[in-house]
Amino acid sequence: MNELVLHGIPSFAAQLRKADIPKPGTDEVLIKVVAAGLNPKDWKASQRSPCPFTRKLDESNALNAGDDIAGVVEAVGSTVFEYKKGDRVAAFHRMGEPHGAYAEYAIAPVLTTFHLPPNISFEAGAGLPLSAMTAALALYQHLGLPLPTVPGKKDIPVLIYGGASAVGAYALQLAKLSGLGPIITVAGSGIGFVESLGAATHIIDYREGNVAQGILKVLDGKKLHHSLDAVSSGGSHAVITEVLVASGGGKISMLDPVQDKEWKWPEGVELKFTYVASAYSLKHAFISEEGAIADGEFAYFFYRYITYLLAKGKFTPHPHQAIANGLSGVIEGINSLHEHKVSAKKLVVRIADTPGI
Numbered sequence: 001m002n003e004l005v006l007h008g009i010p011s012f013a014a015q016l017r018k019a020d021i022p023k024p025g026t027d028e029v030l031i032k033v034v035a036a037g038l039n040p041k042d043w044k045a046s047q048r049s050p051c052p053f054t055r056k057l058d059e060s061n062a063l064n065a066g067d068d069i070a071g072v073v074e075a076v077g078s079t080v081f082e083y084k085k086g087d088r089v090a091a092f093h094r095m096g097e098p099h100g101a102y103a104e105y106a107i108a109p110v111l112t113t114f115h116l117p118p119n120i121s122f123e124a125g126a127g128l129p130l131s132a133m134t135a136a137l138a139l140y141q142h143l144g145l146p147l148p149t150v151p152g153k154k155d156i157p158v159l160i161y162g163g164a165s166a167v168g169a170y171a172l173q174l175a176k177l178s179g180l181g182p183i184i185t186v187a188g189s190g191i192g193f194v195e196s197l198g199a200a201t202h203i204i205d206y207r208e209g210n211v212a213q214g215i216l217k218v219l220d221g222k223k224l225h226h227s228l229d230a231v232s233s234g235g236s237h238a239v240i241t242e243v244l245v246a247s248g249g250g251k252i253s254m255l256d257p258v259q260d261k262e263w264k265w266p267e268g269v270e271l272k273f274t275y276v277a278s279a280y281s282l283k284h285a286f287i288s289e290e291g292a293i294a295d296g297e298f299a300y301f302f303y304r305y306i307t308y309l310l311a312k313g314k315f316t317p318h319p320h321q322a323i324a325n326g327l328s329g330v331i332e333g334i335n336s337l338h339e340h341k342v343s344a345k346k347l348v349v350r351i352a353d354t355p356g357i
Contacts, residue, residue: 002357003103004327005062012043012338014331015062016354022099022107023075029083029113030075031091035126035322036101037068038330038347043338066101066330067093068348069108070116070125080110088116092129092303095277101126102327104351109280111296114303117311124317127346128306131166131318134276135228136302138167138253139174141295142272143226148177156180157222159215161240162230163200164190164344166318167255171228172199173315184218186211186231186239190344193319212242219243225250228274232256237263244269318346326354 003019006012024030042065073087083089091108093100099107112133116125139145139158146154158175162168163185175183176199185200188207194200202218204211215224224247227240232255244250249268257273265271273286281296283289309315323329326349333347351357 001104002327002354003064004066004330005102006042006065006331006334007062008043012331012334016327019103021105024077024080024107026077026079027110028077029073029080029089029091029108029110031069031071031089031106031108031113032074033069033101033104033106033351034071034122035348035350036066036070036106037126037128037130037320038066038323038333038337038349039068039130040337041095041130042066043334063096064098064100064102066103066106067095068126068129068131069093069101069106070122070128071106074105077110082110083113083115088118088122088125089113090116090125090128092133092276092279094280094282102330102349104357111280111300112303115307117307119313120310120317123320123322123348123350126348127166127318127320129303130276131346132170132306132315133279133299133303134167134255134274135170135174135230137276137279137295137298138228138255138272138274139171139178140302141298142253142274143228143251145175145180145226146178148174148179150178153179153181156226157182157184157219157224159224159227159240159243160185160200160230161227161236163187163194163197163203165230166346168228168230169194169197169318169344171230172197175199177309177314182218182222184215184224186215186236188343193344197316211239212246215239215243216246219247223247223250227252229254233259241266241269319344320346320348322353323347323349324353326350326352326357328354 069091092112164187182201204214253272278292278295279299283292
């Protein structure tokens with residue numbers, strides 16, 4: 001089969017190479033990939049992939065960084081009972097491991113695989129696994145907000161910073177399904193898209209400045225104790241923290257650590273770091289083994305719940321844009337993500353568009 005591997009030093013580059021079709025482990029699924037989704041973490045991961053001695057592409061260190069898979073089940077492991085050959089699925093590949101989505105065939109844990117209903121295209125499905133689960137883990141596992149299955153409206157304000165991003169947009173939809181409110185989000189050029197979701201009760205344009213004061217004005221005396229920073233850069237944490245402190249404290253879920261080495265979290269503000277690898281029960285620096293196991297069990301049922309929401313039209317995939325030339329266009333897409341040229345859409349590649357495939 002054909003597989004694309006990436007490296008990031010001294011500049012982002014890729015190589016299309018031949019590889020054997022992998023075999024699924026006992027609790028894994030082999031998927032014939034139709035479409036793969038790109039993520040900002042792809043360029044971050046590829047920066048760590050070259051040989052540390054030569055700083056050049058070394059096939060043993062280059063990385064197939066694709067983790068968002070949409071396609072058709074080709075084979076399953078011996079303990080897998082939910083899926084069979086020919087099933088339409090989407091899946092979240094284990095980050096940093098071999099056999100990712102930038103290939104004709106990919107491997108995913110059964111834990112993070114879910115059915116794609118007939119009303120969802122493979123291209124749309126390829127934008128779901130990583131971002132939608134990040135939003136769900138942040139809101140429900142790490143901020144402790146009530147699930148959509150808890151009936152009734154809740155007088156629980158929530159702030160989602162970066163509503164036009166894939167994670168932010170999915171979080172907005174989930175917050176609305178959960179009956180939370182007011183639902184406040186911060187966005188810029190993607191405000192039109194955020195408005196089209198019909199989920200946020202208030203949208204703050206960060207380009208107008210004084211974002212924290214704008215949020216506090218919207219709250220009108222209400223206390224904000226739950227926030228998701230879907231941007232996690234450019235000082236977004238400081239803005240959110242100002243609002244939380246004014247509310248007497250609360251929780252902030254971030255996707256990346258704060259880069260400012262001098263930053264100190266004020267008393268009463270609790271940091272919850274959401275790293276989506278815990279969806280397959282992977283322990284990491286920001287979560288305990290117990291927490292990772294709990295996140296994995298949550299991911300199992302919530303991915304399947306996403307299938308239900310999609311089929312019923314209650315949850316909408318992020319808008320997508322297919323990159324030309326399939327796998328050969330991945331590096332162009334990664335550069336666009338790195339240069340922050342992508343807003344309010346998910347970049348995907350169709351494997352069949354790759355020249356020679």
